[in-house]
Amino acid sequence: MARLDRDSDTICALATPSGVGALSVIRISGERAVQIIRNIAQFLPNDLISHRAYYGFLRDLNSDEVIDEVILTYFEKGKSFSGEESIEISCHGGHIITQQILRVLISLGTRIAQKGEFTYRAFINGRIDLPQAEAVLSVIESQTTAGAKLALRQLQGGFSASLKSIEDELVWSLSRLEANIDFSSEFIEFASQNEIILRVEKALNDTQKLLKTYNKGRIxxxxxxxxxxxxxxxxxxxxxxxxxxxxxxxxxxxxxxxxxxxxxxxxxxxxxxxxxxxxxxxxxxxxxxxxxxxxxxxxxxxxxxxxxxxxxxxxxxxxxxxxxxxxxxxxxxxxxxxxxxxxxxxxxxxxxxxxxxxxxxxxxxxxxxxxxxxxxEETSAVLLNARHYELLLKTEIHLSSGLKLLKGSMSPEFVISELQESFYAILEILGRRFDDDILDRIFSDFCLGK
Known part of the structure; x- marks a missing residue:
């Protein structure tokens, strides 16, 4: 994946719509962000404070001519949206000024970000999980006030928390089943069959509750x-x-x-x-x-x-x-x-x-x-995404099959196989198990600068 090969680059992009406007915002993210901006923003102090804004003039490195009057906001590593050292330049709007600033930044060693690359870096750096990254796009694309509120709730981690609850039940059940097998010759039982059934039933019920919210989320x-x-x-x-x-x-x-x-x-x-x-x-x-x-x-x-x-x-x-x-x-x-x-x-x-x-x-x-x-009506989580829906359907199928095997007193190895498939589907939604093609499809839907 091209992104993984280049995620050490310092990137820049226009974060606001291009065209005529009072103000524009240009984002810079990467380990050389501050080093690069200091070349044209000599007004910055030696010690920058995260989340503080600094006023001054950007000047051309060669001619010392003023490029624009700006406000720079600094975000230290670990405290920015991307999780990297970042700068946001608030400059005058319009095509000429923004393109001039971007050209200078590129000449100093940045490159133009790919679509969704800032959000991708936030995901890779552990600032957000994959559903939260997808929620960023949902917020941007929301066509209704209610839809925007739901997407913001997902961005804040509400949906992920529901998934992690299902994951916890699966981890508990799988670990007990495997321990029961490992110590079966010593007649040690780490959890009874009924205890495991209760846990799997809870995971299944929680999964089905989420699936039922998909139409609500669509509306x-x-x-x-x-x-x-x-x-x-x-x-x-x-x-x-x-x-x-x-x-x-x-x-x-x-x-x-x-x-x-x-x-x-x-x-x-x-x-x-x-x-x-x-x-x-x-x-x-x-x-x-x-x-x-x-x-x-x-x-x-x-x-x-x-x-x-x-x-x-x-x-x-x-x-x-x-x-x-x-x-x-x-x-x-x-x-x-x-x-x-x-x-x-x-x-x-x-x-x-x-x-x-x-x-x-x-x-x-x-x-x-x-x-x-x-x-x-207030619910802990609502499905907004077709990818999540398909993977939760897969989770439900394997949980139902595993529960049936459990109640039928089948060999625990068969039960483990079904529960593992459910577990992998949950991990795939959360972005802890993925392939590059999936990530490419998700982040290519984003706009530049996000």
Whole structure:
């Protein structure tokens, strides 16, 4: 791996977005960081104090001309993000100044950092583990407030602590099983079978709890998918326009106006919501309408919430009950056109509203917020990463198999083999067992300067 061969280099990169701006920050990291910066920052004192900022002018080494007026912040080895001696240069923004500083730094012996190399060095130097390194990217890429909070919790080690708890149970169980084998001829038992079963069961339960949070993590990280469904001409498009406060969908009294899906992104209390208006579900032989209906059914299957909309002025209209895998809490039955029918007692709906007047729209927002509140319930850790999910599935499979063997009083060697596979999967998530290709894939998704 190229990174491992070059991790003794002193690196630099622009840590803020390039382009026009009031300020930019340039990072330098490596054992020669201070030595290099002193060539153009003669104002620095002999003894630098970590985490202290120093004001002055960077000057060209040859001409002594001022390059820029800057503030330098020094971080000593072991106390910086990367774990190495580091300098952050706060300079004026814009392409010219930043590129001039970077050119001078390169001429003095630094090189431009690879994508994610600062975070990679933090991982290699033991400042953070691999899930924390991945959380850095999750924080940067978060599309919702809730997703950013979850990623920050992972960055602070919440997710890693849950994994280490599973690891502890596995280490305890494996060590006792192996000791029981080693001393079997002396009839010494370091732990009973029931004690080991309890430990493996706890590891399995904790693993399954984490796996169950994956969908929650996806919703809070990327947003909620809400599909508006129902027969033609019940007001789905009008409700979409009300919820989004835009006139994006065509509204017409002619049934079947919406033949394709219409997607609008909105935000509710810092959470991203993708509203999808779909074609009315009905029997048709018209080819284009049939394609719209098929697409609507696919969107319903992929939805986090379905708004099942019907017209309260048409009491004979069939209310679709969605006999799918969707749980009851994921479907909100909406009775539209309530301003035209005041006899609500004879109607069935979770919410009555009028897309025309706006009555009931706020109540619908509150219903959607309840779903987010369920996802936001405090948990020790939430899965945000597909790599973690796949490895935890592997952990679950081998733990389940090992537990079955234990309860069946099978040879401990077979049990150990299964538990070791679970143990290795946990180590792989934490980054204590990895191959270079995996690391390359993870860190290549980062931007320069991170």
């Amino acid at each position: 809070l990280k990327s947003g909620l998918k809400v599909v508006l469904a129902g027969p033609p001409n019940v007001g789905k498009s009008s409700i979409l326009n009300r919820l989004s406060k835009q006139d994006r969908a065509i509204v017409s009294s002619t049934p079947g106006t919406t033949r394709d899906t219409i997607e609008i992104e909105i935000e509710i209390d810092g959470n991203k919501v993708l509203l999808i208006d779909t074609a009315g579900i009905h029997e048709t032989e018209e080819q284009i309408e049939l394609q719209g209906v098929e697409r609507a059914l696919k969107e319903q299957e992929a939805a986090d919430i379905i708004l099942s909309i019907h017209d309260v002025t048409n009491p004979g209209e069939k209310i679709e009950k969605f006999a799918t895998e969707k749980s009851a809490q994921n479907i909100i039955y909406v009775g539209n056109k309530s301003d035209l029918n005041h006899d609500k007692e004879k109607q069935t709906a979770d919410i009555f509203l009028s897309a025309s007047t706006g009555e009931g729209i706020e109540e619908l927002f509150e219903k959607i917020k309840i779903f987010f509140n369920l996802q936001n």
